[in-house]
Each structure stands twice: as C-alpha cells, then as structure tokens.
Amino acid sequence: MQIRCYRCGWSFALKRDEIVFALEGLEESDAAHYDVRCPSCRQTNKISRDQLKKFAPREEVEKEKPEE
Numbered sequence: 001m002q003i004r005c006y007r008c009g010w011s012f013a014l015k016r017d018e019i020v021f022a023l024e025g026l027e028e029s030d031a032a033h034y035d036v037r038c039p040s041c042r043q044t045n046k047i048s049r050d051q052l053k054k055f056a057p058r059e060e061v062e063k064e065k066p067e068e
C-alpha cells in the first residue's frame with residue numbers, strides 16, 4: 001500500500017504486516033484512523049480504516065462484520 005505524505009509529498013510503502021497490525025490496533029482502540037509517520041519529514045499521516053481494509057489480506061477483512 002503506497003502512502004503519500006501530505007506535507008512533503010514523499011511516497012512510501014506500508015507493508016502487509018503493518019496493515020494487519022494497524023487494523024488490529026484500530027479495532028482495539030476503536031479509532032477511525034491509523035497514524036503513520038513519514039520516514040522523510042516525520043509528519044504523522046492519518047490512514048482511514050477503510051483505506052487499510054482495501055489493502056488488508058482477505059482473511060483479516062472477513063473477520064469483521066459487514067456494515068449493512
């Protein structure tokens with residue numbers, strides 16, 4: 001998953017493992033966003049839960065209840 005820093009425009013990749021970890025953390029804390037630090041300028045970029053889900057491995061997504 002490619003993240004683009006909104007501050008400096010730096011593009012960096014979020015690995016699958018990190019996406020899974022992020023989603024787990026969001027569920028535990030019931031937060032809507034995951035904070036990821038830009039490796040270039042250290043700005044915190046917020047990644048929404050929906051964005052993470054799109055890139056998460058399938059089995060991680062299916063654990064969640066559908067919203068309908």
Ligand SMILES: [Zn+2]
Pocket residue numbers: 005006007008009010038039040041042043
């Ligand atoms: Zn940056």
